[in-house]
Amino acid sequence: DVQMTQSPSSLSASIGDRVTITCRASQPIGGFLNWYHQKPGEAPKLLIYAVSDLHGAAPSRFSGSGSGTVFTLAISSLQFEDVGTYFCEQTKTLPWTFGHGTKVEVK
Amino acid sequence: QVQLQDSGPGLVKPSETLSLSCTVSGASLGNYYWIWIRQSAEKGLEWIGRIYTTGSSDYNPSLKSRVTMSVDTSNKRFFLSLTSVTAADTAVYFCAREVGPGAVDAWGQGTLVTVSS
Numbered sequence: 001d002v003q004m005t006q007s008p009s010s011l012s013a014s015i016g017d018r019v020t021i022t023c024r025a026s027q028p029i030g031g032f033l034n035w036y037h038q039k040p041g042e043a044p045k046l047l048i049y050a051v052s053d054l055h056g057a058a059p060s061r062f063s064g065s066g067s068g069t070v071f072t073l074a075i076s077s078l079q080f081e082d083v084g085t086y087f088c089e090q091t092k093t094l095p096w097t098f099g100h101g102t103k104v105e106v107k
Numbered sequence: 108q109v110q111l112q113d114s115g116p117g118l119v120k121p122s123e124t125l126s127l128s129c130t131v132s133g134a135s136l137g138n139y140y141w142i143w144i145r146q147s148a149e150k151g152l153e154w155i156g157r158i159y160t161t162g163s164s165d166y167n168p169s170l171k172s173r174v175t176m177s178v179d180t181s182n183k184r185f186f187l188s189l190t191s192v193t194a195a196d197t198a199v200y201f202c203a204r205e206v207g208p209g210a211v212d213a214w215g216q217g218t219l220v221t222v223s224s
């Protein structure tokens with residue numbers, strides 16, 4: 001299976017800060033990388049698919065980049081509603097696999 | 108707007124079979140993969156498998172010997188069966204829809220399944 005490693009595992013930032021989360025794949029996955037946001041007690045919600053495409057109503061302060069094995073999710077200006085856990089997912093090779101998550105808190 | 112409602116028993120005894128169903132509303136089943144994902148503190152998010160409306164399926168090799176998925180297109184429902192469960196199968200189980208290229212754009216609310224005698 002493709003292993004997905006996220007860093008950091010948690011972070012605390014102030015409202016308005018720029019936040020970045022990194023996801024590393026154990027082998028090249030091309031453009032098959034998605035990001036999700038999960039709040040406690042809820043199902044994850046798709047934020048970004050195919051590395052950098054914003055999904056539906058996801059706010060434009062979210063952006064994704066990367067290639068090969070290293071990918072980044074950025075929040076340009078952290079808002080209260082952005083707290084929760086962020087997961088990356090690779091969909092290059094079955095079975096799809098997820099990172100273990102990055103928990104984002106507001107200072 | 109597509110909505111998924113998963114349902115099933117919240118408690119299953121060890122060695123028995125876990126059975127969950129998911130009802131889809133607001134969209135047809137066609138042209139999508141319908142999937143099951145589970146989440147536990149120990150393993151995080153784990154992709155269990157997916158089924159297409161034709162019945163074609165893919166399962167996680169780690170669970171393949173115990174998993175069966177099926178679909179009822181007439182009633183817009185799909186199903187998960189996991190046999191010989193142990194405590195390690197305790198998790199929140201989500202049904203969901205997969206869109207190309209593999210992203211999950213719609214999720215059920217999740218069902219906590221506890222394996223315990």
